[in-house]
Amino acid sequence: MSKTNPGRFFEDYRIGQVIRHAVPRTVAEGERALYHALYPARHALYSSDEFAAASGLEGSPMDDLIAFHIVFGKTVPDISLNAVANLGYAEGRWLKPVWPGDTLRAESEVIGLKENSNGKSGVVWVRTRGLNQLDEVVLEYVRWVMVRKGDAAAPAPEPVAPELAKSVAPADLVLPEGLDFLQYDFDLAGEPHRWGDYQIGEVIDHVDGVTIEEAEHMLATRLWQNTAKVHFDATFREDGQRLIYGGHVISMARALSFNGLANAQMIVALNGGAHANPCFAGDTIRAWSEVLDKADTHAPGVGAIRLRLVAHKGRAGDHALRGEDGKYAPQVLLDLDYWALMPK
Template identity: 80%
Template sequence: MTKTNRGRFFEDYRIGEVIHHAVPRTVSGGERALYHALYPARHALHSSDEFARSAGLAQAPLDDWAAFHLVFGKTVPDVSLNAVANLGYAEGRWHLPVYPGDTLRATSEVIGLKQNSNGKTGVVWVRTRGLNQRDACVLDYVRWVMVRKGNPDADAPETRVPDLKPVLAAEDLALPAGLDFTGYDFTLAGEPHRWGDYAIGEQIDHVDGATVEEAEHMLATRLWQNTAKVHFDTSARPDGRRLIYGGHVISMARALSFNGLANAQMVVGLNGGAHANPCLAGTTLRAWSEVLDKAETAAPGVGAIRLRLVATSGGAPFQLKGADGKYLPEVLLDLDYWALMPR
């Protein structure tokens, strides 16, 4: 009897199936230290307990994307171990801050399936929930991934493409209890720009760049226990190279966005995202942002800002798609998210 797990293939999924992922993980300050070592992350709310307490939180929470990666990594053995590519995200919400000492686990529900015309792969949609030790949902999101078929002759599962919100409304966002930016220290945060200083349609070139190294990518995927073959095994891709985890690109671009968006302190909503082109080691990432929307919130001194974050491997900033409507080859990431900022 075989005891090893070769991962699920497209024909193994069924609509409505709920997958309980192994293994729960207790968060410590080590995750924060490693996250800040991997990325030039320096948003004050996630860096300083004292700054976080001055904003009404118990202490500095784990970076929002670090919490996302931790939950995401739990799903990989059951959802994307045999993936060709992770295709996109929608309806993502951060419900509760994650603090050192919290224990996280994850579940996913299969909400969509569609076999591709080549008959060799299919797209799987799942809604994933990250739960803490009190069974409270800390974050949830939908993602869809292209997965290989184990048996090309296997019948295709029932086809269903989920109807997803293109954008979360501001009232759908969860605000951390007690969050208060009325006493916000702009000097310690690093920039003077408030929510009111940004205009819808404004574009920001984040100026800086960072070259992705093979070693840091491997450390990141191991840190998040992301075992997708295309990230670890050079024989899993025809070109013999490891594909950089898309979340690594997200976190690097988010860290680069500090220059110009230092006060976009907490990520609370993920409207959509596309890994437009593959990223490989040796690529130098650059980033730019566009303000898509703004909204007031009920939290004292807190505004919500909707941002498009684009990571590129070069080219002029603010260029996204060509005349054919397709992403330009240098565009690696197109991410649409909501963040909280002092008003």
């Protein structure tokens, strides 16, 4: 009997199946330092204990996307080891800050299955929760992924495609306990723009670009213990290229968005997202954002802003999203819809 794990294939999933993922991960300041080395991340709340304390927190929490990547990485051996592509996200919420010293684990429930017409793969929907050492849920989200079939002759399951909310309602946003932006220092944060300075429909070009390197993306993907073959094994794809982990693109675009959105401090919800086209080493990522909505919160001096973050490999100032056929333009890499918290 083989002791190695080939990973799950599409026919191995069942509706209602709950998977507890290995291996718990204790996070420390090293993850923060390496994250800030891999991406040009500069949001003040995640860089300074003093800034965070002035904002009502006990100290600087881990970057929201560190928590996301760690939880996501836990799921890969069970959900997407044999994936063709990660297709999208919905109903994501950050429920508690993650602090240095916390231990994170993850579990997922299969909530949807649909075999593709080619009979060689299918789409799997899972709802994933990240929990800390106190069994508190710190993060939850739905994602769907296209997974290969191990046996093409395996019968197709009854198709189930879950109905997912188009966005997280402002009333369902969870803010960190004690968060208070009444004493917010805009000089130290890096920009003067408040919540009230942004208008729905406004588009912000983030100006800068970063060229993705092969070794850099593999280091980042290993940091999150993401074992998906498409990111490391150049023989796994017919074109012989390693696919850049979609989360690497998310973090790069979020970091680039600092220029124009330095005060969009905390991500609190992931409304939806799509990895529109594959990203490969050598691509230069640029980003722009569109303000989709705004909402008040109960926290002193804190407003919520809903943003569309688009990463692309086009020329500077290119804001094309879709072609005349309605499909994503070929240069678009990421279309991410999220809620963030900003001083009023």
